[in-house]
Amino acid sequence: MSLKFDHKAAEARWQAAWDKAQLFAADDASPAPKRYVLEMFPYPSGRIHMGHVRNYTMGDVIARTRRAQGFEVLHPMGWDAFGMPAENAAMERGVHPGEWTRANIAAMRGQLQRLGFALDWSRELATCEPDYYGHEQALFLDLMAAGLVFRKESAVNWDPVDMTVLANEQVIDGRGWRSGAVVERRRLSQWFLKITDFADDLRAGLDALPDWPEKVRLMQENWIGKSQGLRFRFILSPPLFREGSGEGASVSERWDRAVPPERPSPNPSLKREGSDGFDVFTTRPDTLFGASFAAIAAEHPIATALAETNPALAAFIAECRAGGTSAAEVETQEKRGYDTGLSVVHPLDPSIHLPVFVANFVLMDYGTGAIFGCPAHDQRDLDFARKYALPVPRVVAPDGEADAPIDAEAYVGPGRLVNSRFLDGMSVDDAKAAVIARAEAEGWGTGTTVWRLRDWGVSRQRYWGTPIPVIHCAACGAVPVPKGQLPVVLPEDVTFDRPGNPLDNHPTWKHVACPACGGAAVRETDTLDTFVNSSWYFIRFASAPLDQPFDKAVAEQWLPVGQYIGGVEHAILHLLYARFWTRALQRIGRLDVAEPFAGLFTQGMVTHETYRAVTLRTDEAGHPLMLGDEPVVEHHWVEPSAIERRDDGIFEVGSGLPIEIGRTEKMSKSKKNTVAPEPILERYGADAVRWFMLSDSPPERDLAWSEASIEGAWRFVQRVWRLATEPGDAEGEADPALLRTLHKAIAGITADIDKLQFNKAVARLYELVNAIERADASPSRVTAIVTLVQLVAPMVPHLAEEAWATLGQTGFVASAPWPVADPQWLVDDTVTYAIQINGKLKDTFETAKGMARVDVEAAVLARDKVIRALDGKTPKKVIVVPDRLVNLVA
RNA sequence: GCCCGCGUGGCGGAAUUGGUAGACGCAAGGGACUUAAAAUCCCUCGCCCUUACGGGAGUGCCGGUUCGACUCCGGCCGCGGGCACCA
Numbered sequence: 001m002s003l004k005f006d007h008k009a010a011e012a013r014w015q016a017a018w019d020k021a022q023l024f025a026a027d028d029a030s031p032a033p034k035r036y037v038l039e040m041f042p043y044p045s046g047r048i049h050m051g052h053v054r055n056y057t058m059g060d061v062i063a064r065t066r067r068a069q070g071f072e073v074l075h076p077m078g079w080d081a082f083g084m085p086a087e088n089a090a091m092e093r094g095v096h097p098g099e100w101t102r103a104n105i106a107a108m109r110g111q112l113q114r115l116g117f118a119l120d121w122s123r124e125l126a127t128c129e130p131d132y133y134g135h136e137q138a139l140f141l142d143l144m145a146a147g148l149v150f151r152k153e154s155a156v157n158w159d160p161v162d163m164t165v166l167a168n169e170q171v172i173d174g175r176g177w178r179s180g181a182v183v184e185r186r187r188l189s190q191w192f193l194k195i196t197d198f199a200d201d202l203r204a205g206l207d208a209l210p211d212w213p214e215k216v217r218l219m220q221e222n223w224i225g226k227s228q229g230l231r232f233r234f235i236l237s238p239p240l241f242r243e244g245s246g247e248g249a250s251v252s253e254r255w256d257r258a259v260p261p262e263r264p265s266p267n268p269s270l271k272r273e274g275s276d277g278f279d280v281f282t283t284r285p286d287t288l289f290g291a292s293f294a295a296i297a298a299e300h301p302i303a304t305a306l307a308e309t310n311p312a313l314a315a316f317i318a319e320c321r322a323g324g325t326s327a328a329e330v331e332t333q334e335k336r337g338y339d340t341g342l343s344v345v346h347p348l349d350p351s352i353h354l355p356v357f358v359a360n361f362v363l364m365d366y367g368t369g370a371i372f373g374c375p376a377h378d379q380r381d382l383d384f385a386r387k388y389a390l391p392v393p394r395v396v397a398p399d400g401e402a403d404a405p406i407d408a409e410a411y412v413g414p415g416r417l418v419n420s421r422f423l424d425g426m427s428v429d430d431a432k433a434a435v436i437a438r439a440e441a442e443g444w445g446t447g448t449t450v451w452r453l454r455d456w457g458v459s460r461q462r463y464w465g466t467p468i469p470v471i472h473c474a475a476c477g478a479v480p481v482p483k484g485q486l487p488v489v490l491p492e493d494v495t496f497d498r499p500g501n502p503l504d505n506h507p508t509w510k511h512v513a514c515p516a517c518g519g520a521a522v523r524e525t526d527t528l529d530t531f532v533n534s535s536w537y538f539i540r541f542a543s544a545p546l547d548q549p550f551d552k553a554v555a556e557q558w559l560p561v562g563q564y565i566g567g568v569e570h571a572i573l574h575l576l577y578a579r580f581w582t583r584a585l586q587r588i589g590r591l592d593v594a595e596p597f598a599g600l601f602t603q604g605m606v607t608h609e610t611y612r613a614v615t616l617r618t619d620e621a622g623h624p625l626m627l628g629d630e631p632v633v634e635h636h637w638v639e640p641s642a643i644e645r646r647d648d649g650i651f652e653v654g655s656g657l658p659i660e661i662g663r664t665e666k667m668s669k670s671k672k673n674t675v676a677p678e679p680i681l682e683r684y685g686a687d688a689v690r691w692f693m694l695s696d697s698p699p700e701r702d703l704a705w706s707e708a709s710i711e712g713a714w715r716f717v718q719r720v721w722r723l724a725t726e727p728g729d730a731e732g733e734a735d736p737a738l739l740r741t742l743h744k745a746i747a748g749i750t751a752d753i754d755k756l757q758f759n760k761a762v763a764r765l766y767e768l769v770n771a772i773e774r775a776d777a778s779p780s781r782v783t784a785i786v787t788l789v790q791l792v793a794p795m796v797p798h799l800a801e802e803a804w805a806t807l808g809q810t811g812f813v814a815s816a817p818w819p820v821a822d823p824q825w826l827v828d829d830t831v832t833y834a835i836q837i838n839g840k841l842k843d844t845f846e847t848a849k850g851m852a853r854v855d856v857e858a859a860v861l862a863r864d865k866v867i868r869a870l871d872g873k874t875p876k877k878v879i880v881v882p883d884r885l886v887n888l889v890a
Numbered sequence: 891g892c893c894c895g896c897g898u899g900g901c902g903g904a905a906u907u908g909g910u911a912g913a914c915g916c917a918a919g920g921g922a923c924u925u926a927a928a929a930u931c932c933c934u935c936g937c938c939c940u941u942a943c944g945g946g947a948g949u950g951c952c953g954g955u956u957c958g959a960c961u962c963c964g965g966c967c968g969c970g971g972g973c974a975c976c977a
Contacts (some may be wrong), residue, residue, distance in 0.1 A: 365976095
């Protein structure tokens with residue numbers, strides 16, 4: 001009989017049955033050992049894409065397998081529901097962000113449910129609802145009380161037309177992506193979280209995460225960026241005269257004079273600054289005698305002070321600020337400086353005076369915003385010194401090259417100190433230590449660690465986010481909203497018809513009484529970065545009481561997440577912020593968990609070929625345009641569904657234009673190489689799609705979507721179904737060979753799933769199916785088919801349930817205990833020896849396991865092929881690897 | 891520029907971590923069944939030489955270690971990713 005597997009009926013039937021039985025609801029009170037399986041929750045963009053399908057399928061295999069293995073599994077789903085696309089939709093279509101988001105969630109929930117994931121939908125959450133973000137506000141206030149929140153001025157990208165702050169990726173070629181207006185740098189007072197407090201902790205903690213990809217740990221480590229060195233103070237030289245200050249002034253003949261020349265009294269604005277000098281940081285204190293200048297950032301307070309009375313300097317600073325910060329601009333940007341006319345005293349020799357520049361390559365927000373320049377051993381300093389004709393004294397050299405001149409490249413390699421007085425002859429490391437020791441002994445500097453990591457700015461001048469629960473009062477300052485007044489709810493009646501932040505524009509929302517003094521005050525109208533939302537959602541999944549963000553004891557039962565799965569694009573920010581937030585909660589005693597994600601897996605993208613139709617550009621009359629002798633060619637991207645393959649090539653449907661096949665790339669709208677999941681699900685069913693997602697490519701690598709492969713997946717589903725409907729007679733003898741294959745498959749597949757090597761598990765399942773198909777009817781064959789159904793259940797659950805029932809098994813296969821391999825079937829009693837001569841395979845032979853060495857040798861030497869290959873020679877040496885191979889060295 | 895990863899048939903990829911390279915899938919070719927098609931089943935399928943039997947080289951390139959190297963070491967080439975004026 002063997003009808004086709006009816007995926008539509010089976011999916012509907014089993015999804016309803018699972019739901020009715022509440023099969024996948026996690027029980028906090030269960031005595032079983034707990035496992036938390038989590039995939040990064042989606043942004044509700046409107047529809048799921050293949051990347052989601054791949055991500056959630058992998059997680060589902062883990063969750064279902066763990067459940068079958070007897071664990072109480074928490075596998076929840078929710079929505080990362082705040083963010084800009086909702087506001088864009090509001091502006092473009094006049095729909096309210098909340099309405100848009102909630103409609104998207106409803107649509108995507110339905111799509112996910114069609115895939116039959118073993119999710120606990122009772123724990124579903126959306127970050128845009130007050131019952132989520134209200135608790136987030138409470139946590140924010142807790143962190144604030146603990147001193148982990150502060151406010152400071154910070155520069156933002158400001159779009160003067162849309163009157164809004166832009167993220168860096170919204171600035172394209174210096175212009176706002178929407179308005180096209182030239183973006184300004186504005187300084188706004190913003191809220192920050194003190195992630196730098198945890199820099200060392202977050203870095204050191206990476207070592208305790210063996211189940212994270214090495215790559216991600218490295219990326220985080222680099223991002224945190226620990227640098228050890230010396231921080232010391234440069235004291236401004238006593239009044240001395242240096243003519244010719246200004247940009248490009250050549251001062252080389254002056255800076256190294258033993259006797260400082262005279263100069264006018266110090267700048268009055270500097271005096272007001274109360275500054276006798278400034279701090280610098282260096283990782284190369286060993287090269288201090290190679291110093292030839294000092295430089296401060298354009299935003300450095302000294303530069304700002306000097307600029308008040310120096311219009312030329314003010315202009316220079318303005319130019320520095322206008323310079324873009326994009327990678328390409330930075331790379332091509334020339335090193336430029338402005339000589340302030342000031343000098344500083346060399347800390348190791350007061351007779352040496354170094355000129356002070358304002359330089360465009362010194363960053364205010366790293367280290368102290370000021371450096372000493374050592375051109376011989378730092379490329380940037382060298383570029384700068386060459387431009388301004390500063391000396392380039394070498395102080396480190398490999399043995400015997402003390403006099404080798406520095407040309408266009410700074411020397412950053414190892415060597416010994418030269419031209420450095422008491423440091424001469426020391427290694428770089430010894431000299432670093434010696435200078436730090438001396439600085440500390442003499443009190444002008446200290447050994448310090450500096451981090452690349454910056455504090456986390458969480459203010460966003462946007463509507464669709466968590467309102468920051470603070471009230472600004474003229475008398476009391478920034479006052480936290482009392483916990484009893486939470487949540488601070490976003491007003492629904494907002495408009496997007498004018499530029500700016502709708503919260504700010506709202507007629508009444510922000511006007512409130514100060515909680516401290518009762519006077520007139522205004523609410524903070526900034527909202528929190530959406531990364532805050534995703535920094536604790538996994539805790540709320542584990543425990544979601546009404547009256548508090550989570551219950552400590554309940555959350556700790558589930559946490560940390562055993563297996564977290566998502567894209568590499570979140571390797572740094574999201575994962576670092578979540579790690580920080582968890583540690584911050586630990587510090588304030590709310591949760592005793594340091595690392596939120598014990599195991600992390602970053603899956604590859606789903607890709608597809610790209611197709612381009614080629615046309616000739618024509619003028620108004622329809623004649624092809626020519627560029628010289630060549631016609632001008634135009635391309636446009638064509639979606640996969642709009643091409644047809646014919647014997648004479650590939651063409652665009654409708655236009656008939658020839659198609660060029662381009663690179664296989666990440667599915668994207670711009671390249672039109674996306675394949676929507678819904679029609680595929682309709683046609684091939686959820687199980688075939690899930691199976692495809694697990695086949696072929698290793699999960700960390702990209703997976704190329706192809707019509708042929710999904711057909712192959714569909715065929716596999718049918719093959720398993722045929723076995724289930726025609727298992728054959730269970731009478732007669734057992735089939736030891738099949739049982740051996742079966743138990744090896746059980747062991748292998750279980751191990752593969754443990755290691756998330758789904759492609760290998762898939763290959764083994766194919767082998768098992770092949771073996772069962774070839775086997776004659778026997779009790780063993782029926783056993784093998786029943787076990788096969790269990791083994792494929794995490795991957796193709798609807799088919800498995802249907803097959804399970806058809807085979808007369810009771811209950812859900814989803815709840816059946818995971819098969820365990822019987823060790824007696826895992827050992828072979830025969831082995832195949834490979835016979836090599838000089839390492840090259842010549843022959844093989846089969847024999848009983850554990851054959852004595854001498855017997856093996858004798859058997860090998862007696863074989864025809866060996867005799868022929870040796871051609872009468874006696875092997876010089878015979879290497880026998882027991883039960884594996886023999887190598888004859890001739 | 892710095893850091894990291896990867897190069898295996900027409901394609902996606904296996905290879906017990908130093909021991910028979912190419913499992914498994916896709917594609918392709920041939921055949922069976924069928925009035926026909928679909929579905930299904932059987933066979934072939936990395937390269938070169940050979941009608942065959944066989945033989946040879948082979949895991950990006952060059953060299954090394956080893957009885958034996960896709961695997962380890964050194965040096966190149968190519969592709970991909972992350973960071974980027976971080977002192």
